[in-house]
Amino acid sequence: MSDASRRSPRRSSIAADDASAAPSTAGERLPELLRRVAQRDRRAFEQLYAATSAKLYGTVLRILKERGRADDVVQEAYVTIWQKAAQFDTGRASPIAWMVAIARHAAIDELRRQPRAPHEPEEALAHTPADEPSAREHLEHEQDAKRLHACLEALEAERRDMVRLAYLDGWSRADLATHFEQPVNTVKTWLHRALKQLKGCLAP
Amino acid sequence: MTDHDDIDMLAAEYVLGTLDAEERAEVAQRRQHDADMEARILAWEARLAPLGNEVEAIAPGPDLLERIERRIDELEATFQTKSKSEDDTHGATQVIALRRRLGFWRGCTGLATAAALILAVVMIAPFDDTPDAPPFVAVFQQDDQQPAFMLSVDLDSRRLNVRPVTAKPLPDRSYQLWIKAEALGPKPRSVGVLNDDLSLPADALSDYDSELLKRATFGISIEPPGGSPTGQPTGSAIHGYLYPTDRDAVSQHL
Numbered sequence: 001m002s003d004a005s006r007r008s009p010r011r012s013s014i015a016a017d018d019a020s021a022a023p024s025t026a027g028e029r030l031p032e033l034l035r036r037v038a039q040r041d042r043r044a045f046e047q048l049y050a051a052t053s054a055k056l057y058g059t060v061l062r063i064l065k066e067r068g069r070a071d072d073v074v075q076e077a078y079v080t081i082w083q084k085a086a087q088f089d090t091g092r093a094s095p096i097a098w099m100v101a102i103a104r105h106a107a108i109d110e111l112r113r114q115p116r117a118p119h120e121p122e123e124a125l126a127h128t129p130a131d132e133p134s135a136r137e138h139l140e141h142e143q144d145a146k147r148l149h150a151c152l153e154a155l156e157a158e159r160r161d162m163v164r165l166a167y168l169d170g171w172s173r174a175d176l177a178t179h180f181e182q183p184v185n186t187v188k189t190w191l192h193r194a195l196k197q198l199k200g201c202l203a204p
Numbered sequence: 205m206t207d208h209d210d211i212d213m214l215a216a217e218y219v220l221g222t223l224d225a226e227e228r229a230e231v232a233q234r235r236q237h238d239a240d241m242e243a244r245i246l247a248w249e250a251r252l253a254p255l256g257n258e259v260e261a262i263a264p265g266p267d268l269l270e271r272i273e274r275r276i277d278e279l280e281a282t283f284q285t286k287s288k289s290e291d292d293t294h295g296a297t298q299v300i301a302l303r304r305r306l307g308f309w310r311g312c313t314g315l316a317t318a319a320a321l322i323l324a325v326v327m328i329a330p331f332d333d334t335p336d337a338p339p340f341v342a343v344f345q346q347d348d349q350q351p352a353f354m355l356s357v358d359l360d361s362r363r364l365n366v367r368p369v370t371a372k373p374l375p376d377r378s379y380q381l382w383i384k385a386e387a388l389g390p391k392p393r394s395v396g397v398l399n400d401d402l403s404l405p406a407d408a409l410s411d412y413d414s415e416l417l418k419r420a421t422f423g424i425s426i427e428p429p430g431g432s433p434t435g436q437p438t439g440s441a442i443h444g445y446l447y448p449t450d451r452d453a454v455s456q457h458l
Contacts, residue, residue: 057262100256195216
């Protein structure tokens, strides 16, 4: 957090809504906003929402595909963020990654409770640019993103697709099994191999 | 495959999102008291998070912030009212509420159907600025709004106090308090059957050490008069997680 932004946190532009904003601007503000939210500062909460809601909503809507359900889940996620802000630990995750994780898990829980209509797999895959991370929102440092993408490229194509469809679109093992025409257990084995390969590839 | 591998893959699939609802609930519960699991989950979140860069940011509808704030207001109003009326020891009230989907208790004998209907809300009672060890509080809640019981435990003396909030004595039924902790194995153990005035002896937890109590969850079930005939909960359970009342300690438990 720079001195300037601490003095005037509202001055910073809101990256989520403004493609021209340097991502680091919001990235640097978020820990301070979360700290204030932990002290039950409602204005800070509104600023945090303004800076992050498009990212969380995009994440959740991509999994649930329906605005009504996404509204409910994102509401639940922000209530959780309000309640748990005091537990956020900068040493363990970046603020946006922590918040996205809360929203993603809520979306996947919702989807597992009530699966949506059958998938449109072609559309889901078409959604996924291979190596064109959005310029607006960087969840992680560029370098981490490059490493992960390089490691994903090293996976067999089907396994890479499985990882993407699961993480980004919320597909279950059964969804993957249907689409890839494999038994569920085979899908599980493939996922485990892919995850282990990724872990090995990403290890320092 | 080693156990470590299994745990790591469980954490990885939890983060990836491919576990089914029941497995997810179990992992979500387990991460709260299993530091190794929590660390593995965070490591996997960090590994996979850059995938999220691909997600297109989409602005939610203009009303959503207002909805969220209204929901927060509702939750806080509920708890503050309750704390003012029910808590007789402290002034300033600080509340953290947590809706928690059932998972940990679902595996228990006899609870599979009944307990699946119930959400627990765990609440923090008043903050206390004195340097004394804070009491731990669990709230047993039967739905989103109405707390049924409040349990507070003084960890130093291991004395407990159960108070009904909205719960009333039931004709021909008893309430029974249960404890569940990793160190005690997979099944809940009975702490005791509540008296007719819905109290319990203050020393009912004196057999358990404070570390265990800190990590335990508690359930209250509705049983035949005199308590469960099987030694395990047989009726619907309402449950809560023992929760410290100072903010620093909170972060260790969620």
